[in-house]
Amino acid sequence: MADDGSVWYQQGLNHYAASAPDHGRAFKLFGQAARAGYPRAQYQYGLMYQRGEGVNRDYTKALHWYKLAAGHGLGVADHHIAQMYQHGHGVRPSYQQAIYWYSRSISHGYEAAVNPLEEIYRRNYGLTLNLVQSGSLLAQVADGGDRTSQYNLGYKYYIGHEVDQDPTMAAMWFLRAAEQGDGDAQYMLGKMYHTGEGLDQSFDRCYFWSTLANFTQHEEAAAIRDLCLSKISPEKHATLNREIEAKRAEIQTPVF
Secondary structure (H helix, E strand, C coil): CCCCCCCHHHHHHHHHHHCCCHHHHHHHHHHHHHCCCCCCHHHHHHHHHHHHHCCCCCCHHHHHHHHHHHCCHHHHHHHHHHEEEEEECCCCCCCCHHHHHHHHHCCCCCHHHHHHHHHHHHHHHCCCCCCCHHHHHHHHHHHHHCCHHHHHHHHHHHHCCCCCCCCCHHHHHHHHHHCCCCCCHHHHHHHHHHHHCCCCCCHHHHHHHHHHHHCCCCCCCCHHHHHCCCCHHCCCCHHHHHHHHHHHHHHHHHCC
């Protein structure tokens, strides 16, 4: 029997994909291969835990095995982790985490992650992006996650320094940094949501991000915050303040 688990994996696949599938037998074989360190089996083992095939559904174990497979660069595993965070399957829902894992998936060549990632940006942040040509940049962020580098790259796109000026791409990178607590990026997002530059204008999001920036002692954030505050209702103001407190707690206790 191959030490890397490949034979167990192939046998498991035969049982899993048969015209009359034997999920119980497949699950055991995938488990043997997964514990031997075979990445495709780790992914498949996680999938069966997530779906409850041949075993009781267990999202925690699914996530564990997906992350092991993702550690070997398996883009489909990154994709499934992103879906779990996007939809809150066994984890606290987090668009920040979904974006991170979808980006990793794209950087590992899994193109099916492009559409859901673009949809998260469009639906939740008012950003209309074409990420097909951004794979290398996404890989840079997915692998590094350095908020200062993300902000700097956003600012390059914002002013057109060394790259073509593109406020939408700027907003995407500012968002990456802002989600990790970078005050300059939070300020820039507030400013851009106020004017509708590069993304859909939103006084709610303007207030949200500029208030967060103000908590970091950004000198200009209060002025943008107050401009946007004048455009929202007292009821919305209260709701946004609750969201802001939740975001501050999330930034202080990131989960990866």
